[in-house]
Amino acid sequence: MNHVFWGLLLIFLNFNITIGDSMIGILPDFAGFILIVLGLKELVEESAFFTKAILFAKGMVVYSIIFYSLDLFGLARTLSWFTTFAGIIATIVSLYISYNIIQGILDVEGKYSVDLNGENLLRLWKPLAVLELLAYVSLLMPMLAVVFIVASFVLTIMFMVCFYTTKNNYMQI
Numbered sequence: 710m711n712h713v714f715w716g717l718l719l720i721f722l723n724f725n726i727t728i729g730d731s732m733i734g735i736l737p738d739f740a741g742f743i744l745i746v747l748g749l750k751e752l753v754e755e756s757a758f759f760t761k762a763i764l765f766a767k768g769m770v771v772y773s774i775i776f777y778s779l780d781l782f783g784l785a786r787t788l789s790w791f792t793t794f795a796g797i798i799a800t801i802v803s804l805y806i807s808y809n810i811i812q813g814i815l816d817v818e819g820k821y822s823v824d825l826n827g828e829n830l831l832r833l834w835k836p837l838a839v840l841e842l843l844a845y846v847s848l849l850m851p852m853l854a855v856v857f858i859v860a861s862f863v864l865t866i867m868f869m870v871c872f873y874t875t876k877n878n879y880m881q882i
Contacts, residue, residue, distance in 0.1 A: 710879040712748030713810060714872055716741040720803070721865050730783030739773035742766050745806070755820065758813035762806045769806065772799055797845050804838045814875060821882055826875040833871055837864040 719741030726733045746766045752759040776795070779785040785792045811834055815827040844857040 710748060710752065710876045712744045712751065714748075714869075714876040716744030716746075716748060717807070717872060718869060719744065721869060725780075730786050732780040732783075732785070734777055734780065737773065737777050739770050739777060742770040742773055745810075746770065749810075752813065752817075756813035756816035758809040758816060762809035762813070765802050765806050765809075769799065769802060772802075793845075793848070797842075800841050800845060804841065807834060808838075814879075817879070817882075823878065823882060825878045826871055829871050830868065830875060833864060833868045837861060837868055840864060 719736050720738050722736050724735040749759045749763045811830045814825050818825050818827050840857050840861040847853040847857055
């Protein structure tokens with residue numbers, strides 16, 4: 710669970726340096742997805758939901774490497790319509806991965822009769838998923854997009870704090 714936590718944290722932390730058309734990701738998403746894959750491999754015996762998420766997480770490693778390269782060489786801006794569409798698909802896939810992780814945590818709770826904070830994670834995940842999608846849809850209205858992005862950021866922090874508790878509780882099983 711430790712790898713999954715740190716992977717999610719790396720994905721949620723986006724620090725970039727922009728030089729002309731090039732953008733260098735200080736904490737690349739593919740590193741986060743690699744950690745998630747490693748963590749899910751450790752958890753596959755616990756729940757089938759973790760197994761479901763692995764293939765998609767591996768796909769996101771490849772996707773992240775490709776788009777990291779496009780950003781690095783300044784090609785993402787010339788393909789803006791494509792990168793926006795791909796970003797929406799990547800967001801949906803990432804939400805699917807996180808949903809399966811939460812469902813796996815709920816399975817582990819039932820399996821060991823422990824509280825891993827799964828219900829709280831799911832309760833935070835639902836509005837976070839809606840806000841993430843609304844942020845993309847509202848890109849045509851930048852002021853509205855800012856509201857959704859800020860709200861999403863706040864919920865992401867709350868989600869990660871909750872997931873930290875989950876990780877710590879799991880480590881005590």
